[in-house]
Amino acid sequence: MKHKARLAIIGAGTAGLTALKEAQRHTDDVVLINYGPYGTTCARVGCMPSKALLAAAHGYASRRFLAEAGIRGTEALSVDIPTVMERVRALRDRFIAGPIQLAKSLGERSLRGRPRFLDAHTLEVGENRVEAGAVIIATGSRPVVPEPWQALGDRVVTTDEFFEQRTLGPRVAVVGLGAIGAELGQALGQLGLEVHGYTRAPFVAGLSDPAVNEAMLAALSQSMEIRTGANVELADAGGKAVQVHAGGESREVDWVLASLGRRPNLEGLGLEALGVATNERGIPDFDPRTLRLGDLPVYIAGDVNAAQPLMHEGADEGRIAAYHALHPNAECIGRRAPLAIVFSEPNAARVGLGHAQLPEGAFVAGDADFSRQARALMAGRNTGQLRVYAAREDGRLLGAEMAIPDGEHIAHLLAWVVQQRLTVDEVLQMPFYHPVVEEGVRGALQAARKQLEASRPPLDLPLCESPAAWALGGED
Numbered sequence: 001m002k003h004k005a006r007l008a009i010i011g012a013g014t015a016g017l018t019a020l021k022e023a024q025r026h027t028d029d030v031v032l033i034n035y036g037p038y039g040t041t042c043a044r045v046g047c048m049p050s051k052a053l054l055a056a057a058h059g060y061a062s063r064r065f066l067a068e069a070g071i072r073g074t075e076a077l078s079v080d081i082p083t084v085m086e087r088v089r090a091l092r093d094r095f096i097a098g099p100i101q102l103a104k105s106l107g108e109r110s111l112r113g114r115p116r117f118l119d120a121h122t123l124e125v126g127e128n129r130v131e132a133g134a135v136i137i138a139t140g141s142r143p144v145v146p147e148p149w150q151a152l153g154d155r156v157v158t159t160d161e162f163f164e165q166r167t168l169g170p171r172v173a174v175v176g177l178g179a180i181g182a183e184l185g186q187a188l189g190q191l192g193l194e195v196h197g198y199t200r201a202p203f204v205a206g207l208s209d210p211a212v213n214e215a216m217l218a219a220l221s222q223s224m225e226i227r228t229g230a231n232v233e234l235a236d237a238g239g240k241a242v243q244v245h246a247g248g249e250s251r252e253v254d255w256v257l258a259s260l261g262r263r264p265n266l267e268g269l270g271l272e273a274l275g276v277a278t279n280e281r282g283i284p285d286f287d288p289r290t291l292r293l294g295d296l297p298v299y300i301a302g303d304v305n306a307a308q309p310l311m312h313e314g315a316d317e318g319r320i321a322a323y324h325a326l327h328p329n330a331e332c333i334g335r336r337a338p339l340a341i342v343f344s345e346p347n348a349a350r351v352g353l354g355h356a357q358l359p360e361g362a363f364v365a366g367d368a369d370f371s372r373q374a375r376a377l378m379a380g381r382n383t384g385q386l387r388v389y390a391a392r393e394d395g396r397l398l399g400a401e402m403a404i405p406d407g408e409h410i411a412h413l414l415a416w417v418v419q420q421r422l423t424v425d426e427v428l429q430m431p432f433y434h435p436v437v438e439e440g441v442r443g444a445l446q447a448a449r450k451q452l453e454a455s456r457p458p459l460d461l462p463l464c465e466s467p468a469a470w471a472l473g474g475e476d
């Protein structure tokens with residue numbers, strides 16, 4: 001069958017479906033093509049089920065604080081893994097319903113199959129042929145599993161299979177402690193499994209600031225044994241076990257969670273028909289602002305371009321790609337301040353420029369130690385470190401890294417500040433209630449300000465002519 005459309009979208013994940021919604025503001029002449037399960041990676045095997053599991057794990061882990069705070073009976077609590085996993089799947093099923101319905105709502109214009117480019121306007125999808133004014137590639141990514149590990153069958157699990165598990169062997173090796181390894185490794189440890197975490201890099205949970213990373217490692221070590229700098233090899237230990245070799249040591253586990261990163265889904269798309277240059281990962285060169293491949297009517301959005309593999313970025317990229325695909329001469333659309341959060345306890349987060357991206361010698365850093373933070377102490381969550389980075393020249397906040405309680409919220413506040421290009425002084429003039437974790441942020445900002453040379457107002461209060469004058473009974 002032949003289909004003609006103004007726009008063809010390949011992939012019904014977050015980026016593809018947001019592209020669809022953006023395109024539908026301008027036209028109904030859209031074809032959506034998906035190969036693989038519907039429901040989006042985020043809702044099906046990503047953001048949502050992982051956070052549902054973390055909620056159960058963090059809840060169970062809070063029994064230690066409850067006992068310390070004088071609540072009796074917590075020793076009677078126990079974990080029923082099959083029920084924990086069943087609840088995660090039940091929630092997952094609710095979250096995927098909307099995306100599945102959206103893809104279905106296109107009727108015959110929603111094609112199931114594996115498309116291949118014949119040229120920049122033409123796709124072959126099995127028996128179907130689609131001729132499109134423009135095409136968006138939004139095929140996402142899949143977990144990396146080294147080839148030799150594949151021989152170990154279902155003893156090596158990725159997030160594609162993890163949430164389908166009914167029971168979980170008691171001893172697990174989590175290999176790779178990026179976002180997935182930190183979240184799921186901690187959850188499994190808190191739920192009572194024996195967790196051995198291995199990672200090649202010195203950094204965990206997407207952090208790059210050595211001081212914050214140290215605090216995060218200490219927190220994660222409460223629920224798992226961690227080895228950094230580990231080059232892991234796996235071997236069949238016979239029966240149902242796996243032998244994990246790293247750094248001259250060896251250990252037997254029941255199963256392995258492979259969280260080594262993800263690879264873009266580009267195979268079989270026939271990109272060679274487009275004649276575009278690709279980088280070492282096989283990703284075609286694209287304009288980072290418009291997501292367009294050279295001057296072709298082809299765009300690449302979401303995890304598949306590996307630029308910002310996060311849900312909200314994928315959604316924005318879907319919108320950007322669809323908008324440019326339908327308005328090729330439109331002005332450039334801006335991006336939001338970078339923000340990445342890992343939902344371990346404490347939350348690890350990076351805002352704006354991370355430590356590794358800071359301009360050398362042109363910034364100051366302010367620290368806050370959350371082991372002494374008053375509100376965190378009350379809740380028995382006093383652990384971690386916050387570091388804010390400000391431009392030495394004008395005090396503008398450049399970014400932050402943190403491993404702190406309620407970091408998910410603090411990271412949002414700081415991302416908004418970074419995007420508004422506010423200075424340390426301007427933020428310190430904002431209200432801070434007492435007693436709240438935000439007072440820790442104030443501490444870090446004050447520590448940064450001590451190192452700034454610029455002249456400053458004498459008090460951390462807005463001046464009369466500032467927009468907040470109304471609060472003091474001013475005219476407007």
Ligand SMILES: Cc1cc2nc3c(=O)[nH]c(=O)nc-3n(C[C@H](O)[C@H](O)[C@H](O)COP(=O)(O)OP(=O)(O)OC[C@H]3O[C@@H](n4cnc5c(N)ncnc54)[C@H](O)[C@@H]3O)c2cc1C
Pocket residue numbers: 010011012013014015016033034035036037038039040041042043045046047048050113114115138139140141159180265267268269301302303304308309310311312314
């Ligand atoms: C365990 C885990 C936890 C995560 N947690 C978070 C989080 O808390 N917050 C956050 O922001 N991000 C999180 N992420 C990342 C987030 O899920 C992704 O960034 C986001 O889902 C990417 O969306 P996408 O549309 O690019 O890809 P996807 O949602 O994967 O969509 C790609 C679609 O393309 C289809 N497809 C693949 N190949 C082809 C092909 N050849 N032809 C046609 N269709 C194809 C796939 O079946 C899929 O439907 C997490 C990821 C994982 C794995």
Ligand SMILES: NC(=O)c1ccc[n+]([C@@H]2O[C@H](COP(=O)([O-])OP(=O)(O)OC[C@H]3O[C@@H](n4cnc5c(N)ncnc54)[C@H](O)[C@@H]3O)[C@@H](O)[C@H]2O)c1
Pocket residue numbers: 175176177178179180181183198199200201203204206230231232259260261262309310340341342343
């Ligand atoms: N909360 C969130 O936003 C969230 C949660 C989970 C996943 N995600 C997204 O999902 C994507 C994938 O996550 P991920 O954790 O798999 O990838 P990642 O890239 O974040 O981390 C992979 C880790 O594995 C390590 N590694 C790689 N090869 C190794 C090897 N052979 N031996 C030992 N260690 C090795 C790396 O050093 C790295 O630390 C990320 O891009 C992330 O943005 C986001």
